Amino acid sequence: MGSLKYSRKHESESEKMGLIFMALAGYDPSDAVSFWGRMAATGGAQTPEFMSTYPNHETRISDLKTYLPEALSYYKK
16 A cells, blocks of 8 residues: 555644634634534445545544634634
């Protein structure tokens, strides 16, 4: 297997930054959690996480929930 340019670590970092950018732009970052919940509920096949640079839906949702308190500190209602 060749070396992939990006990893799940990069994906997680981009998720965290995406939440912060959402908040700075005036969007509620908690909406990202519900969005990925809907994506997970639609079903469909996913590549096993160990074979992908992307986290599975459950991991992504868990990570977003972890990053949410920091992102909400940037959110002005």
